[in-house]
Amino acid sequence: MALAIRDVREHDLDAVLALNNAAGRSILALDAAQLRYFYERAEYFRVAEIDGHLAGFLIALRNGGNYDSPNYRWFAQHYESFVYIDRIVIANAYRRHGLGKVFYCDVTSYAEVRVPLLTCEVFLEPRDDVAVLFHGTYGFQEVGQQRMGERGPQVSLLAKDLPSYAFVRETWLEHGGLPDVPWLAERELPVSLQSQPRRLAGERRP
Numbered sequence: 001m002a003l004a005i006r007d008v009r010e011h012d013l014d015a016v017l018a019l020n021n022a023a024g025r026s027i028l029a030l031d032a033a034q035l036r037y038f039y040e041r042a043e044y045f046r047v048a049e050i051d052g053h054l055a056g057f058l059i060a061l062r063n064g065g066n067y068d069s070p071n072y073r074w075f076a077q078h079y080e081s082f083v084y085i086d087r088i089v090i091a092n093a094y095r096r097h098g099l100g101k102v103f104y105c106d107v108t109s110y111a112e113v114r115v116p117l118l119t120c121e122v123f124l125e126p127r128d129d130v131a132v133l134f135h136g137t138y139g140f141q142e143v144g145q146q147r148m149g150e151r152g153p154q155v156s157l158l159a160k161d162l163p164s165y166a167f168v169r170e171t172w173l174e175h176g177g178l179p180d181v182p183w184l185a186e187r188e189l190p191v192s193l194q195s196q197p198r199r200l201a202g203e204r205r206p
Contacts, residue, residue, distance in 0.1 A: 002051050005103070013035055039190075044187065045058075046106065048102065055097075056088070056089055056091055058087070060083050060110070060111070062083055062084075062114070063082050063083075070146065072086070074157055078144070079119070081116055083114065083118050084119045084120065085107060101138075104138055112162040112165050113164070117161060117162060119157070123154075125154045135158050139160045142158055143159045144157040
């Protein structure tokens with residue numbers, strides 16, 4: 001079994017959308033415009049490919065954006081610097097292969113050289129004890145709860161301290177930035193979009 005974790009490509013988007021919307025109640029549905037927002041703006045958007053087949057994906061965003069998510073906004077109101085995991089989806093055929101842990105290791109490696117905190121949420125309605133246990137054993141702690149809208153589900157807001165960040169900040173970030181090596185590089189956004197302001201997910205261009 002050949003596994004590759006790589007940045008999403010435009011030709012992956014249809015498969016990513018189908019996978020997201022088949023994931024069940026624990027993952028909010030997306031439309032094509034919302035997924036395009038993530039493709040154009042998410043600092044971390046990687047897919048898992050197993051033997052050439054899309055097996056899963058994880059999307060995460062840095063602080064400082066205008067992403068219209070109540071949970072992202074909650075973290076923005078409470079923390080100055082963070083990476084927010086918006087969603088992770090694993091295809092049914094590839095569950096119980098440890099892909100969730102692989103993705104979380106990868107996004108942690110991305111985050112810990114940039115920010116002091118990795119954040120996300122888990123749904124409490126319906127409660128997913130497997131997700132709660134997974135995040136707890138991976139070092140996340142509950143820092144709050146909220147309801148997503150007047151009739152939305154209750155969620156547990158989670159954060160994980162990234163102790164390596166202080167060393168990276170003092171050694172590199174305060175002295176010219178990270179070393180110029182491929183594994184530390186930022187995701188390359190489409191060239192035509194790099195200078196454009198960020199938009200809300202699902203917001204149409206005029």
